[in-house]
Amino acid sequence: MQNKVVVLGTGGTIAGSATSAQDGVGYVAGALSVAELLQALPGLDAAGIEAESLCRIDSKDMSHAVWRALAQRVAAHLERPEVAGMVVTHGTDTLEETAYFLHRVLGPAKPVVLTAAMRPASALSADGPQNLFDAITIARMGGVNGARGVVAVLAGTVHGAAALRKQNSYRVDAFDSGDAGPLARLEEGRLRSFRPWPDEPGIGLASIEPDAAGWPAVDVVASHAGVRAAAVDGLVAAGAQGLVVAGTGNGTIHVALEAALRRAEAAGVTVWRSTRCAYGAVVGAPDGAFSAAGSLGPWQARIELMLRLLQKRAGPARGA
Ligand code: SIN
DSSP: OOOEEEEEEEESGGGOBOSSTTOSSSOBTTOSOHHHHHHTOTTOOOTTEEEEEEEEEOGGGOOHHHHHHHHHHHHHHHTSTTEEEEEEEOOSTTHHHHHHHHHHHHOOSSEEEEEOOSSOTTSTTOSHHHHHHHHHHHHHTTTSTTOOEEEEEETTEEEETTTOEEOOSSOSSOEEOGGGOOSEEEETTEEEESSOOOOOOOOOGGGGOSOGGGSOOEEEEEOOTTOOTHHHHHHHHTTOSEEEEEEBTTTBOOHHHHHHHHHHHHTTOEEEEEESOSSOOOOOOOTTOOEEOTTOOHHHHHHHHHHHHHHHHHOTTSOO
């Protein structure tokens, strides 16, 4: 019987603590354990909930090594027949990156629900407890109501991993799903879904073996007024194998940056175009243009390109 939910902690503001309940910015992220976060949920039916701490970091410091360890732990728990779904507590700052990474690597049939908070646990009106409660509610639905795949729930809204974007630096309702719109809302413990949840298979854990230190170096560069090409040349000299340009508008690139990117391409670096815009995709493929990242934002496109380069390196026998 699938009746267990594993809550895996990685840190973030949701586990943050400040010395004053009025302090919403001067706190230590990841100060509290997952067990402490669960204890602070009034009315939670704790039966079947397992708590595990992977790390306690500020997600601005997220690393590929933590991602790899996280994917391995999530996959190991999901394989257990009694586990209905998982919750991952995380910082908001790189939530969309971790969500996309897990989505593309694992593509799980059970729900993997990421959640976070904009206010520390010590705040007068912390948002973490409701978000965590909601995440557990969804994880418990594994196999029911279409709940599956890697999603995030914040402020009562469920976002698919690929569409998730942090759009506000401070407000509690900081996330949206761009043009795609949210997957669902959770209202009084009930899901109101707007469309099917993610069901694409992942590329598989084998694709990210053996060691995160050996993953292809892929960097993001931005196109802007007065941009200097030296950043591109420097990254190529430092071993970049892929570059994602956060382009202006529809993925357009300053002429000075374009020349450096052409040099990079000639040296074997894969270059993709994305957009700095919060909404919309890079549309169309003008002759000779670098490949477009579609609707992926620069940070998710960076992950996609890194995974593609990893798969290419491993050859057709590896992966899924
Ligand atoms: C973090 O991303 O770990 C800190 C900021 C937050 O969670 O809102």
